[in-house]
Amino acid sequence: MASKKILKLLVYLLFAVLVLMPLFVIFMLAISKTWNYPSLWPKWVDWGYYFRFLITNAEMQASLLSSMELAVGTVVLTILIAYPTAMALSYYDFKGKKLLNILVYLPMIIPSIAVLTNMDFIMIKYGLNGSFFGVVSAHTLFCLPYAIKLLYDNLILWKDKYEVTSRNLGATPLQTFFKVTIPLNKNGLQGAVMMSYIVSMTQYLGTLLIGDGNYITLSVRMFPFTTEGKYRIAAVYGITFMLVTLIPLYLIDVWVTHKGRKLA
Amino acid sequence: MLTKRKLILLLSPFCLFMLFFFFSALAKSLITSFGYYPLMGMEKLSLHYYTDALNDKVFLRIFFRTFIFALFSAGMACFIGTVLAFLFKRNDNPFTKPFFKLAQLPVMLPHIFIVLALIQLLSQTGLVSSLLTKIGIIHSYNSFPLLLNDQWQIGIILTYLWKEVPFVIVSLVLVLRQMDNRYRIVADNLGATKWQTFWKVSLPLLMPAIVNAFIINFSFNFGSYEVPYLLGNQTKEMLPVYIYDLYVQGDYTQLPMIMSLNLILSVFSIAFAGLVLWLSKHLPGGHTGGI
Amino acid sequence: MYHLDNISQQKGNTHILHGINLTIDENSIFAILGPSGSGKTTLLNILAGIDRPTDGKFLNEDGQVEKGIMVFQDYRLFPHMTVFKNITFGLKVKKTNSSELKQRAKDIMETMGISELIDRYPDELSGGQQQRVALARALILNLKLLLMDEPFSSLDEALRIEMLDFVKELQRKFQLTIVFVTHYKTEAYMLSNKVAILIDGQIMQVDAPKQLESNPQNLAVARFLGQANFIEGSLSNNDFVSPVYSGKVRTVTEKGVLYLPFSGQLQLNKTEYPAFKGNILEKKWMGSNLERITIEIDQKTVYCDLASESVDENKTYQFYFSKLPVVF
Numbered sequence: 001m002a003s004k005k006i007l008k009l010l011v012y013l014l015f016a017v018l019v020l021m022p023l024f025v026i027f028m029l030a031i032s033k034t035w036n037y038p039s040l041w042p043k044w045v046d047w048g049y050y051f052r053f054l055i056t057n058a059e060m061q062a063s064l065l066s067s068m069e070l071a072v073g074t075v076v077l078t079i080l081i082a083y084p085t086a087m088a089l090s091y092y093d094f095k096g097k098k099l100l101n102i103l104v105y106l107p108m109i110i111p112s113i114a115v116l117t118n119m120d121f122i123m124i125k126y127g128l129n130g131s132f133f134g135v136v137s138a139h140t141l142f143c144l145p146y147a148i149k150l151l152y153d154n155l156i157l158w159k160d161k162y163e164v165t166s167r168n169l170g171a172t173p174l175q176t177f178f179k180v181t182i183p184l185n186k187n188g189l190q191g192a193v194m195m196s197y198i199v200s201m202t203q204y205l206g207t208l209l210i211g212d213g214n215y216i217t218l219s220v221r222m223f224p225f226t227t228e229g230k231y232r233i234a235a236v237y238g239i240t241f242m243l244v245t246l247i248p249l250y251l252i253d254v255w256v257t258h259k260g261r262k263l264a
Numbered sequence: 265m266l267t268k269r270k271l272i273l274l275l276s277p278f279c280l281f282m283l284f285f286f287f288s289a290l291a292k293s294l295i296t297s298f299g300y301y302p303l304m305g306m307e308k309l310s311l312h313y314y315t316d317a318l319n320d321k322v323f324l325r326i327f328f329r330t331f332i333f334a335l336f337s338a339g340m341a342c343f344i345g346t347v348l349a350f351l352f353k354r355n356d357n358p359f360t361k362p363f364f365k366l367a368q369l370p371v372m373l374p375h376i377f378i379v380l381a382l383i384q385l386l387s388q389t390g391l392v393s394s395l396l397t398k399i400g401i402i403h404s405y406n407s408f409p410l411l412l413n414d415q416w417q418i419g420i421i422l423t424y425l426w427k428e429v430p431f432v433i434v435s436l437v438l439v440l441r442q443m444d445n446r447y448r449i450v451a452d453n454l455g456a457t458k459w460q461t462f463w464k465v466s467l468p469l470l471m472p473a474i475v476n477a478f479i480i481n482f483s484f485n486f487g488s489y490e491v492p493y494l495l496g497n498q499t500k501e502m503l504p505v506y507i508y509d510l511y512v513q514g515d516y517t518q519l520p521m522i523m524s525l526n527l528i529l530s531v532f533s534i535a536f537a538g539l540v541l542w543l544s545k546h547l548p549g550g551h552t553g554g555i
Numbered sequence: 556m557y558h559l560d561n562i563s564q565q566k567g568n569t570h571i572l573h574g575i576n577l578t579i580d581e582n583s584i585f586a587i588l589g590p591s592g593s594g595k596t597t598l599l600n601i602l603a604g605i606d607r608p609t610d611g612k613f614l615n616e617d618g619q620v621e622k623g624i625m626v627f628q629d630y631r632l633f634p635h636m637t638v639f640k641n642i643t644f645g646l647k648v649k650k651t652n653s654s655e656l657k658q659r660a661k662d663i664m665e666t667m668g669i670s671e672l673i674d675r676y677p678d679e680l681s682g683g684q685q686q687r688v689a690l691a692r693a694l695i696l697n698l699k700l701l702l703m704d705e706p707f708s709s710l711d712e713a714l715r716i717e718m719l720d721f722v723k724e725l726q727r728k729f730q731l732t733i734v735f736v737t738h739y740k741t742e743a744y745m746l747s748n749k750v751a752i753l754i755d756g757q758i759m760q761v762d763a764p765k766q767l768e769s770n771p772q773n774l775a776v777a778r779f780l781g782q783a784n785f786i787e788g789s790l791s792n793n794d795f796v797s798p799v800y801s802g803k804v805r806t807v808t809e810k811g812v813l814y815l816p817f818s819g820q821l822q823l824n825k826t827e828y829p830a831f832k833g834n835i836l837e838k839k840w841m842g843s844n845l846e847r848i849t850i851e852i853d854q855k856t857v858y859c860d861l862a863s864e865s866v867d868e869n870k871t872y873q874f875y876f877s878k879l880p881v882v883f
Contacts, residue, residue: 011351012359018407019366022381022426027392029384040394081277088274091265100275100406103282108480109537111487114526117511120295121523122289137285144278193486202374204490205508226380226494240375245372257272374824450631453603453624454645454692464648470633552637 029235074200086151130212154188313524338481347431419495562611586747703735765866
């Protein structure tokens with residue numbers, strides 16, 4: 001029994017090290033001036049460098065802004081499309097439901113290189129390449145499968161029975177939606193929002209290709225720095241990425257958890 | 265309350281979006297792949313782009329290599345993720361909660377993030393190499409094995425594992441928690457040993473979730489560009505890099521050929537996902553799910 | 556004979572079961588009846604070996620620990636297995652050879668009348684069919700002790716009676732010992748030879764159904780069984796004083812509550828225990844030639860079941876006790 005426990009603990013420890021090691025390395029890269037072979041530790045560390053860079057570098061600020069704009073736009077568009085779809089899939093039985101179910105997952109199954117080059121091709125035709133809506137649409141396409149699945153799993157728990165109750169008690173459809181549907185399904189909604197945010201923030205090829213270079217987000221900007229060997233600047237972008245991903249997600253999580261009892 | 269009009273209203277945003285951006289794109293590339301591209305003065309329909317592609321040794325070799333690679337890396341991620349999910353599903357010790365939070369971290373970060381860390385850690389002049397030099401196992405960075413941009417795609421596999429193992433853990437633990445102990449107790453009461461319960465009850469019930477995770481990981485590994493571009497080996501090119509390079513060369517006469525490659529890729533991926541799902545229906549546990 | 560020897564169960568700081576002592580006859584149906592939260596399922600889980608008690612033992616005739624096979628309230632058929640796979644699960648894990656396994660499966664499915672469901676999955680079965688499969692899955696193991704958790708609570712009325720009779724038949728056929736828990740007293744009465752009342756983790760009374768209803772041992776049991784008037788009053792010497800009735804009673808405890816069950820205690824025929832004079836306010840037909848009448852005595856109301864047409868509304872009658880009433 002004891003040896004089994006120790007083994008388990010070792011696996012925990014190994015997993016934690018493997019997950020956290022890259023984070024630690026990038027953190028150290030971002031604050032170290034020189035860190036080259038064969039030194040195991042940066043020659044000297046400058047804690048202020050990161051913040052000075054964040055405040056003064058216009059490129060960084062532009063990237064931050066692009067990332068946030070696209071992420072917020074993607075979350076909004078994704079939820080606007082995914083919510084009604086998930087409602088239809090969970091509440092109704094209709095012809096072609098199975099087909100629709102497969103359709104939802106297609107953007108996830110077809111290799112992204114194929115989806116994106118096809119999409120770029122048609123965006124050029126619509127004149128949407130390089131536009132905000134074009135890039136947000138490309139991101140949304142990849143968010144939809146996750147968002148619909150997460151919302152569906154939540155909606156299917158209760159189906160429409162509490163909405164029927166609410167309407168029966170005299171609430172309008174809008175009141176029902178905001179007072180019954182949303183609160184009952186906030187876990188699914190939270191998951192969908194978070195996942196869309198993550199997918200949009202981490203998107204590289206879609207942003208680059210459809211954006212025509214107009215939207216150089218944090219994750220896009222990390223690329224040239226990495227290939228050119230400017231690891232320190234790449235790491236600075238990496239840390240910024242972590243901050244603007246983890247902090248909002250953490251805040252959403254805290255806000256949702258403390259706003260009333262968690263359901264299901 | 266559930267009227268047909270409301271259903272149509274609910275489905276229309278999704279259908280319009282897909283029609284506008286996904287299917288029209290698919291249709292356009294389909295037509296183009298048949299050689300219909302009036303912009304370039306090409307108006308004759310033929311299948312020769314497909315037959316050319318399917319006879320192109322270079323393309324087929326790259327295709328096969330990428331397929332084996334995606335299969336292997338997605339399988340590894342699912343295997344390790346499943347083992348860890350079972351190991352850590354129980355709420356019986358204080359580490360489970362922080363562990364689960366920790367597992368969510370890699371899911372949130374972009375691939376480039378881990379690539380950067382791997383370069384600093386595992387390249388020939390990286391930290392591991394430095395450490396081995398310090399303690400005298402190797403003499404100089406030249407004797408450190410090539411782990412990134414190597415022939416065996418080790419760097420890419422490590423990157424995908426770092427991202428995908430946690431993804432598998434997170435999705436399986438959620439299912440395992442929902443399943444709680446209900447069926448384990450029944451099996452136990454009917455005389456099954458722990459091992460029998462695992463193989464006959466827990467694993468089959470989890471199988472649909474594992475298959476879903478596998479398909480998602482496989483498709484990603486098969487068709488995503490950025491990691492093979494950063495950590496791939498020039499002599500062992502991967503399919504997404506191959507197609508992207510062709511596409512951005514800007515040679516418009518090449519477009520029908522590229523589109524035919526895209527469609528071959530798409531049809532293959534759908535067929536493969538379908539095959540995996542079909543196979544999984546015939547495995548124990550198949551009745552309960554799939555996508 | 557199975558013995559429950561001083562079984563206690565504690566989870567954290569809550570005591571779920573307090574020193575349960577019971578003996579259960581072999582080849583019989585034994586009911587554990589109690590309100591929800593009384594610890595019934597916990598007790599059953601201990602008999603099934605699913606939970607281990609913090610204290611005490613469950614032993615069979617030979618002084619051995621024996622675990623019963625459980626039929627769960629929600630049946631818990633493995634959703635990924637066909638009916639056949641579900642039924643043979645217990646044999647399969649004991650590595651029974653396949654010809655014997657098939658034969659036994661065939662036999663039990665015939666007995667249960669589910670042969671035609673062999674290749675179906677649980678989600679393709681009705682509630683009653685699922686219960687039969689769950690029973691078959693247990694009975695195929697040639698077990699002696701069968702445990703059932705709220706066996707009929709999720710079936711509709713007609714099916715409930717049918718399954719009740721069926722379970723009785725199975726008990727006779729396989730000479731089973733069946734222990735089941737329920738919070739419906741009619742279910743307990745109809746199925747079992749002996750009923751144990753479990754309230755707040757304690758066995759309050761063990762009796763045949765009829766004794767239970769006429770002689771509850773304390774107020775908690777009486778209140779749980781319901782279908783009775785509870786009249787507050789006070790005791791002086793051996794006499795009870797209340798607005799409804801004052802006079803001689805049999806005192807069980809000293810709380811001063813008069814127990815008048817709706818049926819069997821009050822009557823119009825004269826006995827040596829006069830009860831009260833009361834005005835009939837209302838009559839309600841209860842089916843099977845029975846009426847529940849509302850009697851008003853000094854602005855208090857008392858209910859009582861009588862044969863129909865034995866009284867008229869808005870008339871006053873003298874009532875008698877069939878035997879000396881009990882005060883808790």
